[in-house]
Amino acid sequence: MGAPLVACHECDLLQREVPLPAGGVARCVRCGAELYRDRPHSLDRALALTAGALLLFAIANSFPILGLALQGQVINATLYDTVDRLWDEDMKPVAALVFATTIAMPALELGALAYLLAPVRFGRLPPHFALVFRVLQAVRPWGMVEVLMLGVLVSLVKLAHLAGVVPGVALWSFGALMLVMAALAAVFDPRALWDRAASLAKAGAAR
């Protein structure tokens, strides 16, 4: 039979899987798209980063991002305040968009990752594994924490002309969250997760 087949997700070309050196990347011979990548200790690292990201996400959403100091008063706004304010200003679709891309989708992404990784890492297959995996894949393009971060920095400069701007705790947490989520995207390996889940399912069936 030989090595298992993979199809390129961008040009559909069938290729034989090749073993990779540590940290190596397999690319499609025709279109150059990444087929798969060797990600050492993927499950451990992804789980650790997910735990860190969840913590940062909780902090980032509970504290103000920015404050505006004017006449001895400081007005603070958390991320949710910005959504709330847009909703009150009758910009409901925009409020929904901000809520979805910065709060709901990242929360779903991290929640799904924790739900899948934690039990599998410790040798148990969680119920509805496949469904949660599909939710994770659908949600991933819509989380935009890194774009939000840049947006907050631009507003910071814009507001600095008006009044004193006080960076909030959440600004730093969002910065850290952005880095942790980028690292998470780099270490998370769906193939390793499926391989592990498949062997767990087999062991479960044999028992």
Added chain:
Amino acid sequence: MSRADFDLTTAAQIGLLRCHACGQLSRAAKGAHEARCPRCGAALHLRKPASVQRSWALLVAAMILYVPANVLPMMKTSSLFGSQSDTIMSGVVYFWTSGSWYLALIIFFASIMVPLLKMMALALLLVSVQRRSRWQPEQRARLYRLVEFVGRWSMLDIYVVAVIVALVQLKALATIQPGPGAAAFGAVVVLTMFAAMAFDPRLIWDTRDFSHG
């Protein structure tokens, strides 16, 4: 392409379907209307269904909304000294003249150039696929990858409006309200993202793969 072109086989040519969610290959069942991935249960398609039509529809909607997104105000500022409306372009000009030229460039690229280039790139990809073009498939594949990667950065201006509106609410000094341009702009970003997702990059290669067989 050279010799290698002859021993290239795609999954579709031998009746294999690749799951878009988990990557699993499976054999297409004959006459089955709704195939499901045996591993993760996602719906399987040889190619994304009605890819070109759906992508065009979303793209045309985005192109139409791009006009109000740029013409209508993103923010309305009212203070003791009168009121002022800011479009995306006037925000760029404001940063440019006030000396923050790097911010002017970031906003200009993220909010004006990226959506425009993204829509042009998608239109080019769609037209080339419809004309069954064999022109530069590697370059077109690269263009599609780029479109998928940069599209999200256009959301920048929406977040700027959200943060500023939430903070500047000093009734005595000034109030800033979001303008209708923000809704149109958000719609452009979301519609172009959906249009890029609806497009199936494998169509770029299909003219090559299915012309002599």
